[in-house]
Amino acid sequence: MTRPTSRRTLLTAALAAAAAGAAHPALATPTAPRGTATDTATDTAAATGAGSRPDAAGPATAAGKGVARVDYHGWTTYTDWRSGTAKGTRAVAGSRHGVVIGTPAGRTEYTDPHTGKKATWDYATWTGPARRLTTPASELVASWNAHTPAGTWILVELRGTYTDGKNTPWYVIGRWAAGDGDIRRTSVDDQTDGRSTVWTDTLSIDDTASSLRIASYRLRLTLYRKPGTGSTPKVWRLGAMASDIPDRFTVPASTPGQGAGKELRLPRYSQNIHVGQYPEYDNGGEAWCSPTSSQMVIEYWGRKPTKDDLAWVEPEYADPQVCHAARYAFDYQYAGCGNWPFNAAYAATYRDMQGVVTRLGSLGDVEKLIGAGIPVITSQSFLKEELDGAGYGTAGHLMCLAGFTAAGDVIAHDPAGSNNDDVRRVYKRREFENIWLRTKRYNANGQVRSGSGGVCYLYFPAKPAPAQQRVLAELGIR
Template structure:
C-alpha cells in the first residue's frame, strides 16, 4: 500500500551495528516490466512519436462527473513474471492538457481471470478532474489497496489497460501516454541479513534538502502539510537535484512561504479518495511530467540502491519502523514514511535526506545500514521511486528496473 506518512516525532543518535554479507533470499521475487506501447490492442488510439494519443474523428464516449468524454483504450499483451506474484504497482508517464485525463487499470490471471480493477485516475492538473484512487475494489483474485493490487493467493500473469479521455467535442490537444510499466512481487515476511557495503561507499550526491515540517498546517485541501507531506517533499528534493522543480509561475498560487515548490508538488500528487499525497505512482507520474524517467519499483537490498547512487541516481524509499528501531531519525516511529537515499559513508552506512526534520538544516542524516534496510524491506517490501534524466542513465538491470 501507499505510504501513510504517519510520524511520531523524537530525537536520537546514530548507533553503529556491524553488517554481515548475505544475498537476498530466493523468495524475495521482484520483476519490473516496461510495456511496449507498440504492442497490445488499441481502440480509438494511435501512436504518435512513440506515445499513445486519441485518433481524430468519432470516438467511444463515457460520462464522468457530469461531463461526457471521448475515450480511447490500449490493452497490453499478458505479462508473466515467471513466479506467483502477490502484489503489483503500476507506473506511467502522461500529459493531460485542459479537460483530459488517464485511467490505469489492471486485470490478473491466476486460477481464473479477474475483472478490470482501476489503479488510478490521473491528470496533471486538478481544475476539471479529481486525481484519485478508487477504494473498495476487489474480485475473487485480489483487491486494490490505494495504489497496489494485492492477493493472498498469487497470480501468474497480468495485463494493464490505459484509457485516455478528452472532453467530447473539444478541439484541444489529446492526452498522451509515452510509457507504462509495472512491478510485480512476491515478498517474504522479514528482511534478509544486512547487505554488505558495495559500490557507492563514500559517494554522496548533492541533493537539496527540504523539510516537510515547515509546511505544517498549509493547504488542508491537499493534505495539510507537515507530517502528511513526506512523499511530495522527497519527490521535490530529487526534482531539485535534476534541476526540474516547477517554475515560480506554477506555484504562485501558494503565495509567499518557505519552499513553495513543495506545496506545488503536494497539490499535483494529491489523491482525492486517499486524502493524501503518498500515492506512489502519482508521485512518479508527476516527476515524469517534469521531464524525467520515473517509476515505482521494489529493490531487494541497499546494495541495489548503491548501484543506482553510484550512477548518480538518488533513490526515494518507503519505510516504517517501531519506536527506537531507527536511531538518529527525527521521528521515533512511523506507520509509513518516505525519504531520499542520497549516498553512503565510507563504511557503507546510508546517507539520507529525511524530510521529517523540523528544518531543512536538519534533513541530512546518516543511519545505520541494518536498521534502515530492515525498516525499508519489512516496512514496504523495498518500495522505491526511481527518478533519473538522460545524463544519468540506469545501470544494468537486475530485473527490477
C-alpha cells in the first residue's frame, strides 16, 4: 500500500466545501526523521488525524470468520497501575484509581517548539507491561484520560515489537495538558524507523502488503510538574486500540436489530455557525467537526463548561462551548482540532467522564451502544453522491450517531448542518455503514483514497450503569 504524500488532510478545505530534544530521553527527538511533501488537493490521501487515516483497518471481525481484528486494552484499575514499572510514580486508589508523581525520578528541561519557552520540570515515569496481540496489528491508536492541574503535563509514548522480534523506537504519541498555559499540547512529526511511522496520533506499518506487523506493544507515561511544588498529574485511563483488517471498498451489510426505533436526546450544534471565529484554531468553525461532535456528547451526559471557563469567548458568539472545545482539543503541531486521542482526553476532563478511541465492527455494535444509552462519534469520508441527504462530500468528517429509525436507518447529529436546526439528519443505513467501515474508497478523480475503517470515539461515565458496562465489555472496553 502507498503512503500519503502530505503530512495532514487539508480538512479546512474539505469542510469549507461542506459549508458551501532534551536531557531526559523521553523528550529526545526521534532518529531517522522522515521528510514530507505538501499536497494541496482537497481530497488527499493524507487523511491523518482529522477523520480518516492512511491504510486504516476495518471492522472488528473479519466477515463470516469471527476473527478478532481489533484489540482495545485499557489500564484503569489499582492493580493495573501497580503492574507497570514505576520510576518516581505511585499508584493511588480511591473513587478513580490512577497513577501520580510520588518522588520525582529526576529533573529535565523542555523547550516548547510552539512558543520557544524553555522551562525546567520534575518528572516521573510509568511503563506498562507488554500487551501481546492475538492478531498482530498494522495500526495502533493510543488514548488516555487524565487530570493535569496548572503547572503539570504528561507525555504518552508507545513502543511496538514487530513480528520479527525487533522493536520500534519509543514513539511520542502526544505531549498533552488540559490547558494551554504551561505547554502547547502537541503531536510530533517525522517519527519513523523505516518500517513504521507515526501519522499524527496513529502508529502504522509502512508496507501493509508485507507480512510485517506489530505483535505486542508497551505504553509509557511521563508525568511532569514544576520543581518544588506538590502538584501532580493524575492519569486514570491509558489504553490503545490495535487493529489489522484487509483492505476493502465495501463491507457486508448489517440488518436492523435491537437499536431500531431508538433515539437518544443529544443537543444539536452546528460547526458552521462558527465559521471565521478564532481562526487560530484550524481556521475557525469550518474545520471543527470533531470538537463540535465531542461537545454534543459531553452535554448529553450532563456536563458542560462553567461560566468562568467560557469567559474568554466573545460574548456575542452563540454556543461558546463549541469554541471552548475547539481550543482545548487543538493540536499545535497538526494545526487542527481533529487529533483523535486529544478529543477523547478533552471529554475526560469533565467530571467523572471517560473517553476512548476504538473501532467497531458494524452498525449492530452501534445499536447495542445506543440501546444502552451511549452515543457514538464516528469518522468517515465520502463523495457527495455516496451519502444521500448530506449535501456535501468530505475527505474526513466526524458526526454523532444518536439513534436509528424504526426501519434501521441512521439518525445522526451532523455538525456540518448549516445551523443547529439542520444538524439532525437521517442517513440510509447501507450508505452510512459502508462509508464509515470501508478502508478504501475512490475520490472524484477515480483515485484510491483511504477510509477510517470504523473509527469512533466513545464517551461514557466513570461508573457506567450495569447495562452500559455489559455492552462496553462486550466491545472490549472495561
